[in-house]
Amino acid sequence: MEYLKGLNEAQHEAVTTLDGPLMVLAGAGSGKTRVLTMRIAHLITNLVDPFNILSLTFTNKAAKEMKERIAKVVGQSEAKSIWMGTFHSVFARILRSEAHYIGFPSNFTIYDSQDSLNVIRKVLKELNIDSDLYKPKKVQARISSYKNNLITVKAYFNNPELIE
Structure with a gap:
């Protein structure tokens, strides 16, 4: 578990806790993104199906960077199955996959x-x-x-x- 090296005690606990919910409260520059990224990788490493992981970010750029970091630990094929992105992009993806249940085609257009x-x-x-x-x-x-x-x-x- 090379990815756990370099984490401080609090970060290590946040990354490796597997049972139940976990809240991470930390200030700017404290490594929150790194902790969340490594936590997701750790969950996958411990046999949590990536398809069952939802991670919402503020920007698509952040989601892309996090997925790239996770892929370095668990592999690209596992990382691509994570539900990760902005609120809008993730829920648009869900709507597209479930559109037929409400009588919509999956290729609908979302207007800004x-x-x-x-x-x-x-x-x-x-x-x-x-x-x-x-x-x-x-x-x-x-x-x-x-x-x-x-x-x-x-x-x-x-x-x-x-x-x-």
């Missing part, structure tokens, strides 16, 4: 705010709606508000107050 704003502009133009009166960003904010409040299209059209 700029994409949706462009669609709103296009729809306003196609329907000859005055974009000075119905400002695209305000329309977008209103749609977002309704979605956040779980208001469906049917509920919207059945509520005169919302329409007004």
Whole structure:
């Protein structure tokens, strides 16, 4: 277990604890990423199926670097099965693999705010709606508000107050 060398006592405990949940609290520059990376490698080394490991990072770059470090310990074929990435990338992957359960194709497109704003502009133009009166960003904010409040299209059209 060459990968355990160079860890201090607290890091060693965090990496090698196998039973139950574990919380790692540490300040900047204390080796958290190294500990988490080595912990995942240690779990795989101790026969935890990589497919059963979920690791969320703040950036895709961090996920890539962590996977590369893990692959050096357990091998590329094992590391590629870990569910690792940003919240958005991991859950998009889950949605794609499970899309058929909700009647969606797995190759659906996820629009960011700029994409949706462009669609709103296009729809306003196609329907000859005055974009000075119905400002695209305000329309977008209103749609977002309704979605956040779980208001469906049917509920919207059945509520005169919302329409007004």
